[in-house]
Amino acid sequence: QDLMKFWQSLFEQSQRTQFGWVIALMQDWRDGKIQTIEQLRSYLMTTEDNLQPQPPPTSAPTVLQTDDTFPQIVENIETQDTELLPIQLVSLENAGKSDVGSQRDHNEDSFGIQTQIENQETPTEKIIQAKGLYVLCDGMGGHASGEIASQVAVDTIKQYFKVESSWSVGLPSEEIIREAIIQANEVIYEINQQEVRSGSSRMGTTLVMAMVYDTKVAVAHVGDSRLYRLSRQGGLEQITLDHEVGQREINRGVEPEIAYGRPDAYQLTQALGPRDKNFVRPDVQFFDLDEDSLLILASDGLTDNDFLENNWKNLLEPLLGKQANLESGVNQLIDLANQYNGHDNITAIVIRALVKPQKGVAEY
Structure with a gap:
């Protein structure tokens, strides 16, 4: 039509x-x-x-x-x-929350958000130019000072892109994004070295981050913190793959039932901090926002037991509506996750990007 x-x-x-x-x-x-x-x-x-x-x-x-x-x-x-009809961004909003969970006495998760939004209005329309940086880290369970590692990683990434001019006119390159993550690893690694930490006392953290520039998105991660995309047409999509033993075995061709039947299936294959940069290989992806979408960054306290896969229809899909309150939605999401997965800290960032076709006649 x-x-x-x-x-x-x-x-x-x-x-x-x-x-x-x-x-x-x-x-x-x-x-x-x-x-x-x-x-x-x-x-x-x-x-x-x-x-x-x-x-x-x-x-x-x-x-x-x-x-x-x-x-x-x-x-x-x-x-x-x-x-x-090229797509343009008309709204970019976010909400984030971290909860200690019902069975933990301290929170090892951290998150950070930096956005810059410029509104442009004419007599006939209102559009925006926007960029945002969203970072979520989960201090490694069972490791001392995981909360320090996660906060150091968030702060390092935010500071890196606060002074980095490479994305003043678009998303940074894959190389620059990797460089930022490696820098975060090196800061935590040096703390471990200076304090002569060894074994399980070495602090570490996972990381998942998203960068949005108008309708362009970059995603990077290390560990098992995830990013999902939700749209009306595509439903819920898991964009990242966990860096853990079970997923590694699946990548090698092992059947999922066998891969996750191993006792070490959920052990991380990489994280920031415990080892030097030669052992950190961030995954970086790029995609376009071609329809109204939610981007969900989540620690494993939220994603365990397929919580999002089983509850996105009721909890997340309504948040695609521009009138829906994101903060209330995230609060409800974490409250219910506490009933399912209260064994761990729970952290989520939800980004809502609304788009529309550009006005005017396109050229053939």
Whole structure:
């Protein structure tokens, strides 16, 4: 429907007399005879077969007069609407919370958020230019001073990108993101070395981070803290894969039941701090926001026992609505997680990014 409306707008703006088949196409659409992509594809292909060669134009044709645009439209009909209408960000909000859990006496999780949002308004629309840095760390369970390690990692990443100018006009490169994480590792590692910590007394932390620049997103992680994406079309998607023994074995081709049947299946294969930079290999990914989305950063206290997979429909999907209160939603999320997974600290950051197609006519 959006594609047909767009074509109608183009034809109305044209200065030329329309072909009869164009008029018929528009009339069939208004009469409800063309309602699906397949019906439109069939109509265009039939029309192409029936068209007779036209006399050469007396003047140079406009873009709309070039008949060879229509086979291309037929070929790309499924994605034409999004290609013609680039996406722009209209809202970027966030809420974060950390809870000690019902069975712990101290909280080893930490998180940090830095955002810069510039509103731009015209008489006809309101848009924003925004960038945000979101970091969540979980101090390693069973390790002394895990809360120190997680806070040091958050502070180091925030400070790195506070002075780093590489993302003043876009997201930083994969190399720069890795460099920031390695720097956080080295700060914690040096503390361990200076205090001559060994074995389980060496402090460490997981890390998951997201960087948003308008409709572009970068995600990086070390350990088993996760990032999920939620959208109406895609549902809940786990973007990161845990750095733990069980997942490592699956990556090697082992069946999941066997991989997670090992007694050490949930042991981390990497974390920040215990070892030097040669043992830290952050995963970094990039993707675009092409529809309204939530990004959820979570410690394992929230994700254990498939809590999000089993409860996202009721707890998270309503937060896609622009009127929904994110802070209340995150509070409710953590309260219920405490009933399921209160054995550990629970931390979540929820980012809501709302988008829309840009106004104006796109070029072919």
